[in-house]
Amino acid sequence: MTDTTLAPVSHLLPQVAEPRNPGMALDLDLVMRCTANRSAIERRVAALPGRRSVKKDHQAAWLARAITCIDLTTLAGDDTPGRVARLCAKARQPVRADLLEALELPGLTVGAVCVYHDMISPAVSSLKGSGIPVAAVSTGFPAGLSPFHLRVAEIEESVKAGAHEIDIVISRRKVLTGDWQGLYDEMRAFRAACGEAHVKAILATGELGTLQNVAKASMVCMMAGADFIKTSTGKESVNATLPVSLTMIRAIRDYHQLTGYRVGYKPAGGISKAKDALVYLSLMKDELGDRWLRPDLFRFGASSLLGDIERQLEHHVTGAYSAGWRHASG
Numbered sequence: 108m109t110d111t112t113l114a115p116v117s118h119l120l121p122q123v124a125e126p127r128n129p130g131m132a133l134d135l136d137l138v139m140r141c142t143a144n145r146s147a148i149e150r151r152v153a154a155l156p157g158r159r160s161v162k163k164d165h166q167a168a169w170l171a172r173a174i175t176c177i178d179l180t181t182l183a184g185d186d187t188p189g190r191v192a193r194l195c196a197k198a199r200q201p202v203r204a205d206l207l208e209a210l211e212l213p214g215l216t217v218g219a220v221c222v223y224h225d226m227i228s229p230a231v232s233s234l235k236g237s238g239i240p241v242a243a244v245s246t247g248f249p250a251g252l253s254p255f256h257l258r259v260a261e262i263e264e265s266v267k268a269g270a271h272e273i274d275i276v277i278s279r280r281k282v283l284t285g286d287w288q289g290l291y292d293e294m295r296a297f298r299a300a301c302g303e304a305h306v307k308a309i310l311a312t313g314e315l316g317t318l319q320n321v322a323k324a325s326m327v328c329m330m331a332g333a334d335f336i337k338t339s340t341g342k343e344s345v346n347a348t349l350p351v352s353l354t355m356i357r358a359i360r361d362y363h364q365l366t367g368y369r370v371g372y373k374p375a376g377g378i379s380k381a382k383d384a385l386v387y388l389s390l391m392k393d394e395l396g397d398r399w400l401r402p403d404l405f406r407f408g409a410s411s412l413l414g415d416i417e418r419q420l421e422h423h424v425t426g427a428y429s430a431g432w433r434h435a436s437g
């Protein structure tokens with residue numbers, strides 16, 4: 108039986124900032140020992156509790172927690188400063204004021220706003236004074252196939268433009284060809300280019316072939332200093348899944364046991380329902396514990412999840428559902 112208790116949102120932020128993962132030398136023996144037993148993983152995720160195990164007030168608390176962990180995202184070719192400004196307004200006040208008041212959650216915000224490089228500046232101005240960081244996707248997102256020096260330069264430009272978090276994409280071919288040293292060196296260079304900005308390593312797991320590759324790539328990126336590991340760009344044909352999540356979460360646990368450093372986790376792509384968010388949160392709580400249920404160590408990369416969560420919270424407060432279009436984010 109899953110423990111469904113959760114500290115209030117006001118207790119979210121740690122008293123002391125989590126020390127940043129500095130990375131370590133590449134330990135190839137350890138990387139080669141990273142395995143993933145697909146059938147055991149699939150059995151485990153099939154047994155995960157659904158939203159039914161998180162009831163009433165607990166459910167509202169968990170949904171509020173999910174909001175604080177959203178990287179509210181727009182990554183479209185037709186993004187405009189106006190669309191980004193609307194998204195940022197939603198990031199500042201993710202749920203209707205009357206609902207927040209009824210839930211006793213004034214000041215609730217999302218974890219970050221995630222955009223392409225060109226939209227950093229409008230996002231930074233719209234979020235001024237809110238404390239909400241801007242995350243930028245980078246390194247030739249989503250395929251990551253532009254020349255290496257341009258990928259590094261893109262990170263530097265985005266940090267200069269005001270991004271506090273950089274979501275890089277790894278070279279999938281380095282994983283597919285077993286070039287772990289190459290992946291490590293690339294990730295290390297990306298981390299260095301980020302400077303003080305935190306770096307999330309997007310593995311694009313839907314393109315890595317096997318869960319074993321996912322486990323190995325997770326470990327190499329953490330050894331190279333990733334602050335977060337993230338499943339997907341949202342542009343692959345398969346994005347965040349529970350088996351991939353369990354594999355990455357267990358790699359995070361192994362890395363913590365090995366080094367004492369906590370690396371964050373960001374499932375991304377195709378997560379649009381409140382009930383799915385609850386499953387991810389219970390998985391984090393079960394596998395890594397409460398410390399990983401805070402926005403400095405857990406994020407959802409999602410463009411449309413917030414609308415469904417707001418709808419569920421409205422139902423919780425008023426007893427009625429409103430139409431989905433009333434809760435659009437963009």
Ligand SMILES: O=C[C@H](O)COP(=O)(O)O
Nearest residue numbers: 341375376377408409410
């Ligand atoms: O990193 C975030 C993803 O691109 C968002 O994907 P989504 O639009 O399927 O929610």
